[in-house]
Structures are given as structure tokens and as C-alpha cells.
Amino acid sequence: xxxxxxxxxxxxxxxxxxxxxxxxxxxxxxxxxxxxxxxxxxxxxxxxxxxxxxxxxxxxxxxxxxxxxxxxxxxxxxxxxxxxxxxxxxxxxxxxxxxxxxxxxxxxxxxxxxxxxxxxxxxxxxxxxxxxxxxxxxxxxxxxxxxxxxxxxxxxxxxxxxxxxxxxxxxxxxxxxxxxxxxxxxxxxxxxxxxxxxxxxxxxxxxxxxxxxxxxxxxxxxxxxxxx
Ligand code: CA
Numbered sequence: 001x002x003x004x005x006x007x008x009x010x011x012x013x014x015x016x017x018x019x020x021x022x023x024x025x026x027x028x029x030x031x032x033x034x035x036x037x038x039x040x041x042x043x044x045x046x047x048x049x050x051x052x053x054x055x056x057x058x059x060x061x062x063x064x065x066x067x068x069x070x071x072x073x074x075x076x077x078x079x080x081x082x083x084x085x086x087x088x089x090x091x092x093x094x095x096x097x098x099x100x101x102x103x104x105x106x107x108x109x110x111x112x113x114x115x116x117x118x119x120x121x122x123x124x125x126x127x128x129x130x131x132x133x134x135x136x137x138x139x140x141x142x143x144x145x146x147x148x149x150x151x152x153x154x155x156x157x158x159x160x161x162x163x164x165x166x167x168x169x170x171x172x173x174x175x176x177x178x179x180x181x182x183x184x185x186x187x188x189x190x191x192x193x194x195x196x197x198x199x200x201x202x203x204x205x206x207x208x209x210x211x212x213x214x215x216x217x218x219x220x221x222x223x224x225x226x227x228x
Pocket of ligand 1: 009010011053054055056
């Protein structure tokens with residue numbers, strides 16, 4: 001069965017381009033023109049991925065994302081955000097909202113389909129499912145239960161945050177470059193340009209509270225989970 005994608009965009013010309021290109025890739029595509037309609041559409045039938053514009057009438061994209069991350073049933077739903085202005089990227093970072101990736105406008109439709117494909121492909125093969133839980137320095141990830149705890153308290157993570165943390169913990173003590181992480185966590189080829197790795201690490205640190213320093217930045221290279 002083909003994966004279903006919800007495009008949330010009020011500008012019909014942009015929505016049409018996205019629908020055309022995604023349908024050509026074989027996806028089943030729905031469109032919601034407003035934030036409130038997006039939420040009701042998702043509640044009615046869960047899509048496999050959401051492409052979310054931030055500038056929407058009534059409930060804007062940030063509120064939609066906040067709502068999706070607040071509810072347990074949609075916390076892991078992959079969301080790719082479209083942003084029109086660079087300030088909006090900073091707002092996302094600042095608000096720690098948990099998009100799986102963001103794409104600045106204007107975008108090439110090829111770029112969007114490439115990222116959608118990559119994210120859905122990663123989710124298709126949940127290679128973490130059979131793996132044992134890992135605990136390092138108070139941080140525990142359990143792939144089977146899809147839970148993360150820090151000093152015993154549960155920390156809610158999005159699917160991509162979980163993948164990233166799990167992979168860094170598996171490879172603890174070893175530096176992982178941004179390119180490597182984009183490839184292994186997002187499934188992107190090397191030429192995709194995005195700050196999403198940094199955003200995700202920042203968000204993970206924020207969620208890890210007192211254990212934030214387990215996630216080290218190796219300047220000019222990438223990130224490393226502190227080994228034990
Ligand atoms: Ca818009």
C-alpha cells in the first residue's frame with residue numbers, strides 16, 4: 001500500500017506543485033488548507049507523513065506542530081516543515097517543537113520528494129526494533145518500547161530524535177559527522193544541505209536536562225555521545 005502524505009498549505013499553487021510531484025512518486029496525497037483542518041484530518045485518518053507550512057490562517061503551523069507533539073498518538077508522526085522566512089527557522093529552534101526536518105521556501109519539488117522518500121524509507125525498516133536497551137550515564141533508550149529515560153524519568157522523543165540518540169549511544173565515544181548522521185538517521189544522500197542535525201541535537205540536549213553534556217559537540221566535525 002502506498003504511503004499517505006498530508007500537505008498542509010493554504011497557497012494553492014504551492015500545494016498543487018507538491019501534490020503533483022508526490023503523486024508522481026506513487027504517494028497518496030491529501031491537502032488541508034488550514035491548521036484546524038489539518039488537525040481534524042489527522043485525527044480522522046493518520047497519514048504516514050505531514051508536510052506543514054508554517055504560515056497558515058487561523059491556527060498556524062507552529063501550533064499544529066505543538067499539538068501533534070503534545071499528543072501521544074501523533075508524537076512520532078514525521079513532520080517536514082516548510083518555512084518562508086529565515087526567522088521562522090529560529091522560532092522552531094527556539095520553541096523546540098520537534099519537526100523532523102524543515103525546508104526553506106522557495107524549494108525545488110525534487111528536494112521535497114527526496115527528503116520525504118528518505119524519511120519514509122527509514123521508517124519502513126525499523127532496524128532498531130529488535131535491539132536491546134542501552135543505558136549510559138543515567139540515559140536509557142529502549143528501542144523495543146520506544147522509550148527514553150533520563151535518571152529514571154521518561155523523556156518524550158519524536159521518532160527522529162529517538163533514532164539519533166539511539167545511534168549516538170550505540171556509537172558512544174566515537175565522533176559522528178553531520179553527513180554521516182544525515183545519512184544514517186534521515187537517510188539523506190551527502191549533498192542535502194540542512195541544519196536539521198544541529199537542531200535535533202539542541203533539542204535532545206534540552207530534553208536531557210542534567211545529562212545534556214553527555215552529547216558533546218566536536219567542533220568542525222560533528223557530535224559524540226560521551227563513552228563510559
Ligand atoms: Ca502559507
